Each structure stands twice: as C-alpha cells, then as structure tokens.
Amino acid sequence: MSTTTAPAATRALNLSRATATATRVLRQLRHDPRTIALLLLIPCVMLLLLRYVFDGSPRTFDTIGASLLGIFPLITMFLVTSIATLRERTSGTLERLLALPLGKGDLIAGYALAFGALAIVQSALATGLAVWFLGLDINGSPWLLLLVALLDALLGTALGLFVSAFAASEFQAVQFMPAVIFPQLLLCGLFAPRSTMHPVLAGISDVLPMSYAVDGMNEVLHHTDMTGTFVRDVLVVAGCAALVLALGAATLRRRTV
Amino acid sequence: MPETPAVHAAALTVERGPRTVLRNLRFTVQRGRITGLLGPSGCGKSTLMRAIVGTQAKVTGTLDVLGSPAGHPTLRTRIGYVTQHPSVYDDLTVRQNLDYFAAILNPGRSAAARRHDDVTRAITDVDLTSHADALAGNLSGGQRSRVSLAVALLGTPELLVLDEPTVGLDPVLRRDLWALFHDIAATRGATLLVSSHVMDEAERCHRLLLMRDGEILAGGTSRPEAGGETPEALRTRTGTDTVEAAFLHLVDEAAAAGRTKETTR
Numbered sequence: 001m002s003t004t005t006a007p008a009a010t011r012a013l014n015l016s017r018a019t020a021t022a023t024r025v026l027r028q029l030r031h032d033p034r035t036i037a038l039l040l041l042i043p044c045v046m047l048l049l050l051r052y053v054f055d056g057s058p059r060t061f062d063t064i065g066a067s068l069l070g071i072f073p074l075i076t077m078f079l080v081t082s083i084a085t086l087r088e089r090t091s092g093t094l095e096r097l098l099a100l101p102l103g104k105g106d107l108i109a110g111y112a113l114a115f116g117a118l119a120i121v122q123s124a125l126a127t128g129l130a131v132w133f134l135g136l137d138i139n140g141s142p143w144l145l146l147l148v149a150l151l152d153a154l155l156g157t158a159l160g161l162f163v164s165a166f167a168a169s170e171f172q173a174v175q176f177m178p179a180v181i182f183p184q185l186l187l188c189g190l191f192a193p194r195s196t197m198h199p200v201l202a203g204i205s206d207v208l209p210m211s212y213a214v215d216g217m218n219e220v221l222h223h224t225d226m227t228g229t230f231v232r233d234v235l236v237v238a239g240c241a242a243l244v245l246a247l248g249a250a251t252l253r254r255r256t257v
Numbered sequence: 258m259p260e261t262p263a264v265h266a267a268a269l270t271v272e273r274g275p276r277t278v279l280r281n282l283r284f285t286v287q288r289g290r291i292t293g294l295l296g297p298s299g300c301g302k303s304t305l306m307r308a309i310v311g312t313q314a315k316v317t318g319t320l321d322v323l324g325s326p327a328g329h330p331t332l333r334t335r336i337g338y339v340t341q342h343p344s345v346y347d348d349l350t351v352r353q354n355l356d357y358f359a360a361i362l363n364p365g366r367s368a369a370a371r372r373h374d375d376v377t378r379a380i381t382d383v384d385l386t387s388h389a390d391a392l393a394g395n396l397s398g399g400q401r402s403r404v405s406l407a408v409a410l411l412g413t414p415e416l417l418v419l420d421e422p423t424v425g426l427d428p429v430l431r432r433d434l435w436a437l438f439h440d441i442a443a444t445r446g447a448t449l450l451v452s453s454h455v456m457d458e459a460e461r462c463h464r465l466l467l468m469r470d471g472e473i474l475a476g477g478t479s480r481p482e483a484g485g486e487t488p489e490a491l492r493t494r495t496g497t498d499t500v501e502a503a504f505l506h507l508v509d510e511a512a513a514a515g516r517t518k519e520t521t522r
Contacts, residue, residue: 016360016365017364020364021361024349024353031348031392032348091346092342093345095312096338099310099336100333100361101333101361254311254328255316257274257314257315
C-alpha cells in the first residue's frame with residue numbers, strides 16, 4: 001500500500017500534487033492559444049508603442065519602460081488568476097479537489113508554479129525586446145529585471161487568488177482590477193515621483209507593494225550593482241506575495257455553506 | 258460484514274443561513290448496498306450528501322462515515338463524490354481531466370502505471386473510450402456528467418456518493434449506468450448512495466431513504482439501524498404499487514399528522 005497518512009499528506013506541501021496542479025493549469029491554457037498569445041504579445045506591443053510615443057525623450061522611455069516591465073506581469077497574472085480561481089470555485093472543481101487529499105498549499109503552489117512559469121516567458125520576451133531592440137538603457141543586469149518581474153507575477157497571482165474569494169461573478173472579478181490595481185498604479189511612482197506626492201499619498205504608497213516593484217526596477221535601471229535598496233525592494237515584494245498567498249489559502253474552505 | 262455501517266447519522270442537523278435545511282435526521286446506510294436517496298428537488302438531498310463527504314459547513318449532531326466522523330482527512334481517498342453539476346475542467350480532454358484527479362489521489366512517479374490503469378478503467382466504466390481525447394467542454398451534458406462520474410470511480414473508493422448521476426440521460430445510458438452501479442457494489446464491494454428526484458429509479462436500489470423538506474420520510478424512522486427500507490417493504494407497508502405512490506401516501510399521512518398537531522396546539 002502506498003497510502004500516506006492523511007494528516008501528513010495535507011499539512012506538508014506535496015510536491016507531486018503541486019506539480020500535477022501546475023501541469024493541469026498549463027494544459028488548460030494550452031487549449032486556449034489566444035489567451036497565451038495575448039499574454040505574451042500585449043506587453044511587447046505596449047513597450048513598442050511607448051518607445052515611439054517617447055521618441056524624442058529616450059530617458060523618459062527608460063524610466064517608464066523599466067517600471068512597466070515590473071507592472072505588466074503583476075496586472076496580467078492578477079487578472080488570469082482571479083478569473084481562473086473564480087472558475088474553479090463556480091464550476092465545482094474546487095469543492096471536488098478539496099474533498100480529495102489535496103492540500104490548500106498544493107493547489108496554491110500549483111497555480112504559483114504555472115503562472116510563474118508563464119510570467120518568466122512573458123517577462124523574458126518583454127525585457128529582451130526592450131533591452132536589445134528598443135534601446136532601453138539599463139545600468140544593471142537584465143537578470144535582475146527578470147527576477148523582479150517574476151516576483152511581481154507571483155504577487156499578482158497572490159492578489160488575484162485572494163480577491164477571487166470576494167467575487168461572486170466574472171463581472172465582479174474584473175472590477176477588482178481597477179479597485180486593487182489602479183490605486184497602486186497611480187501611487188507607485190510611475191506618473192510622478194513618490195517623494196513629490198502629497199505626504200498622505202506618499203505615506204500610502206509606502207505600504208503598497210507595487211511601489212516597491214517599481215522602485216526595484218528603477219534601482220536596476222540606475223545602478224550597475226545590486227544595491228541595498230534593491231534587496232529591500234525585492235524582499236518587500238516577495239514578503240507581500242507570501243503574505244497574500246497565505247491569506248488566499250485561508251479563503252479556500254473545505255466546508256462551505 | 259464489517260462492524261460499522263457505511264454511514265450512521267443521529268440528530269443530524271444542517272443550517273444554511275437562517276434556514277434549517279436538514280432537521281434532526283437519524284438513519285444508517287449499509288455497506289455493500291445501493292441506497293437510493295429519493296425526494297423532490299430542494300428537499301435537502303444535496304446538502305445531506307455534501308455533509309457526508311465533508312464539504313458542508315454548519316453540521317451538528319452525529320455523522321459517522323466508514324467509521325470516522327464525516328470530513329475526517331483519512332476519508333478523502335475512500336469516498337468518491339459526484340456533484341449534481343458535472344465538476345470537471347471544460348478546457349481539458351476527458352483523459353487529461355482524469356489524469357489530473359488521479360495524480361491528486363495517487364501522487365508520485367512510482368504510481369504512474371497504476372494511475373494509467375485506473376484512468377483507462379474509469380473511462381471504460383463510463384463508456385467514453387471513443388471520446389477520451391475530446392475536450393470536456395465539447396461533450397453533451399450527459400457525457401460531461403459521465404466524465405464527472407469517472408473521476409469519482411478513480412482509486413476504487415469504498416463509498417460512492419452520487420448526486421443525481423442519471424438526470425438527463427437517455428434510457429439506454431441510464432440502464433447501463435445502473436448496471437455499472439450494481440456491478441461496482443457486487444464485484445468491488447463498494448457502498449453506493451445515489452440520489453434522484455425520479456421515483457422510478459427507486460426500484461433499482463437495494464434500500465431507500467425517502468426525504469421531504471429536510472426530513473426523512475421513510476427508511477430512517479422506524480428501524481434506522483436497518484439502513485433504509487427495501488422498495489418491496491415500502492410498497493407493502495403503505496399498501497401501494499409503486500414507490501411514487503408510496504411517497505405520496507407518506508406525504509399525505511405526514512400532512513394529516515401535521516394538521517392534527519396544528520389543531521391541538
């Protein structure tokens with residue numbers, strides 16, 4: 001008999017079940033090539049657009065382009081995860097899964113793995129295009145850009161998973177995007193440096209994770225080596241992702257009304 | 258015979274919001290038999306099934322399943338559960354759906370061969386071999402509910418909880434599925450709890466539990482330890498020819514009893 005004792009199976013993260021979940025999520029996406037194409041192409045098209053919008057001021061393109069490389073994965077993974085999780089809840093597959101020996105951590109890790117992998121491809125394409133073809137001028141290593149982008153994607157996945165618990169329909173889930181993402185977008189320093197904002201808004205921006213994602217990108221933009229600020233930014237984004245993932249896990253209930 | 262019944266309930270009550278959906282139920286389900294849970298839509302069949310598989314919140318009273326309290330983690334591999342609406346991934350093929358759920362039940366590379374056999378057998382069981390590589394979303398409603406059933410058959414569960422598995426199927430398929438249920442009970446020794454709001458399906462069950470308005474109308478009241486009533490016993494007791502007539506008889510009887518209670522109050 002290969003049956004493990006159930007408490008151990010549900011408490012600890014089971015890597016096989018997590019990878020099986022990740023495989024399943026990616027297989028679902030593979031049957032939907034248009035979504036994959038949109039996910040991968042839109043960031044590239046936007047960067048291309050931006051490059052020629054700021055044709056006369058390459059410095060502006062550098063700043064905004066680098067920030068967007070951090071923002072894209074967050075937004076797309078937020079949207080994809082919130083819809084995917086909502087579908088899982090409404091189709092009854094979540095209830096079925098939680099009646100099986102699947103730990104909540106396995107499910108969340110599976111989603112994080114699948115969308116993390118997708119985010120790596122997305123960010124690699126966008127970063128590659130920006131750095132090598134559009135002349136995005138960064139002082140640091142493109143690998144560090146990719147690292148921040150991956151953490152942003154995980155943060156987006158975490159936020160999407162969390163808010164999907166409060167959405168009863170796809171309409172509501174999509175409306176959470178402006179509610180959760182737009183304020184962060186306005187306050188993250190993309191439109192105006194955070195230090196020049198009204199002190200109250202600057203204070204708020206200090207506690208929003210996207211601010212650190214954008215700061216991290218700008219650190220790579222301006223510094224050749226890994227700065228202490230960069231390490232702080234990365235840790236904050238990673239910590240927020242882990243925290244929100246844990247909150248998301250708490251919204252998955254085995255017993256529901 | 259195993260010492261404990263498959264399901265044992267006493268003073269089982271379930272609340273959903275302000276409403277009491279199941280009221281003070283007392284019944285047992287015998288092992289190795291097909292027990293039909295019959296009653297009109299909205300009478301609490303699905304809630305009772307969700308309580309048994311451990312996905313229903315706010316359950317009070319006693320509810321033991323296969324010797325453990327309902328919802329106990331060790332039960333998760335021992336119960337197969339089919340929800341009323343097919344819960345499968347529409348954007349995966351039949352085989353991919355089953356592969357995934359099999360990997361949750363039997364994880365790890367060492368179980369790969371066993372998983373493959375399990376999946377193939379489950380697809381054959383529900384007669385979907387020719388559609389194994391079709392997307393679940395492209396199948397008909399009946400075919401999708403059979404995919405959902407196939408998922409529950411993975412891993413040879415001891416108890417199968419099937420919520421209206423034959424609704425909307427054509428008569429031939431319904432007959433075949435009931436033959437499959439009997440085969441599973443006879444050769445695999447599994448217990449089946451099958452709900453339906455179609456009374457003529459009752460004749461195909463070994464034992465019956467009749468429900469109405471969150472209460473057990475027959476099969477749980479007189480001798481709950483017996484594990485439901487047989488269709489014959491029910492017809493004989495009520496002096497009727499069909500289970501449907503027996504159900505109506507019991508409803509009228511309960512209504513009459515309710516009226517006298519009302520007037521004496």
